[in-house]
Amino acid sequence: xxxxxxxxxxxxxxxxxxxxxxxxxxxxxxxxIIHADQHTDFAAGLFLTRIxxxxxxxxxxxxxxxxxxxxxxQPLGAKWxxxxxxxxxxxxxxxxxxxxxxxxxxxxxxxxxFIAEIPLIxxxxxNLKVVADQFNIDFQHIAINKDNKSEQETxxxxxxxxxxxxxxxxxxxxxxxxxxxxxxxPQIINIHHSFLPAFIGANPYHRAFERGxxxxxxxxxxxxxxxxxxxxxxxxxxxxxxxxxxxxxxRKGKDLERIVLARAVRSHxxxxxxxxxxxxxxxx
Numbered sequence: 576x577x578x579x580x581x582x583x584x585x586x587x588x589x590x591x592x593x594x595x596x597x598x599x600x601x602x603x604x605x606x607x608i609i610h611a612d613q614h615t616d617f618a619a620g621l622f623l624t625r626i627x628x629x630x631x632x633x634x635x636x637x638x639x640x641x642x643x644x645x646x647x648x649q650p651l652g653a654k655w656x657x658x659x660x661x662x663x664x665x666x667x668x669x670x671x672x673x674x675x676x677x678x679x680x681x682x683x684x685x686x687x688x689f690i691a692e693i694p695l696i697x698x699x700x701x702n703l704k705v706v707a708d709q710f711n712i713d714f715q716h717i718a719i720n721k722d723n724k725s726e727q728e729t730x731x732x733x734x735x736x737x738x739x740x741x742x743x744x745x746x747x748x749x750x751x752x753x754x755x756x757x758x759x760x761p762q763i764i765n766i767h768h769s770f771l772p773a774f775i776g777a778n779p780y781h782r783a784f785e786r787g788x789x790x791x792x793x794x795x796x797x798x799x800x801x802x803x804x805x806x807x808x809x810x811x812x813x814x815x816x817x818x819x820x821x822x823x824x825x826r827k828g829k830d831l832e833r834i835v836l837a838r839a840v841r842s843h844x845x846x847x848x849x850x851x852x853x854x855x856x857x858x859x
Contacts, residue, residue, distance in 0.1 A: 795839030
C-alpha cells in the first residue's frame with residue numbers, strides 16, 4: 576500500500592460502546608478504516624484493539640491526532656499509542672559470535688520483507704565486523720565484563736541516541752542486558768534458544784538431547800529486567816527424533832531461531848504487537 580496510514584494500539588478497561596467510540600473518532604474526522612481487530616481478556620477485564628486507517632482525506636493533521644484522541648481515551652482509562660506507516664524505524668542489531676540471525680535479518684531487510692533501516696551493529700566481539708563491512712553497516716565493538724558493564728552500557732545508550740535507534744534486536748547477543756539499561760531503552764527484542772519456559776539457561780540443545788525430547792523450539796520476546804521472562808511475541812517448534820545428534824538439534828534450532836525472530840521483528844515493525852502486563856496480543 577502506497578497511501579500512508581495511521582495505526583492505534585489501545586488497551587482499555589472493558590466496557591460497552593468502545594468499538595463505536597473509537598471507530599466514530601476516525602469516521603467523524605473523514606477517515607477510512609482499512610484494518611480493525613480486537614480481543615477481550617475477560618480475566619483481566621481488558622479490551623484490546625488495533626485500528627488502522629488511511630491518512631489521505633483525514634481531516635486532522637498528524638500532529639493533532641494524538642491530542643484529539645487522548646480527549647476520548649483519557650476518560651475511558653485507556654493506554655494507547657499511535658504509529659504512522661511511512662515512518663521508517665531504525666534498528667540496531669546486537670550480536671556476539673553467531674551470525675545466522677544477523678545474516679537473516681539483513682537479507683530480509685534488503686529484500687524488503689519488512690521496512691526498516693539497519694544503520695548499526697553492536698557486538699561484544701569483533702568476529703562479525705566482516706559482515707557489517709560487507710553490507711556497509713557501521714560496526715561498534717564494545718567488550719563487556721563484570722567490571723566495566725555500567726560504563727560500556729552507557730556507551731551503548733549513547734550510540735543508540737546518536738544513531739536515532741528505535742528498536743534493538745538481540746540476535747544471539749550472549750550478554751545479559753541490565754535492568755537499568757532496559758529502563759532507559761525498553762524497545763528490545765530477544766531471541767531465545769528454547770521453547771520457553773522449558774530448558775532455560777545454557778546449553779539447551781545438549782540438555783534436550785540428554786532428555787530425549789521429541790520437539791525443540793525457539794522464543795522471541797521483549798527484554799525485561801527478569802531474564803528470559805519478558806512478554807512473548809512469537810514461538811515455534813520442530814520435531815526431532817532419536818536419530819538426531821546434538822549437531823542436528825543445533826542446526827534445526829538455528830533454523831527456528833531465524834524464522835521466529837524474523838516473525839517477531841516483522842510483527843513489531845508492522846505495529847501488530849500490543850503489550851499488557853507480561854503478555855502480548857499479536858494481531859494478524
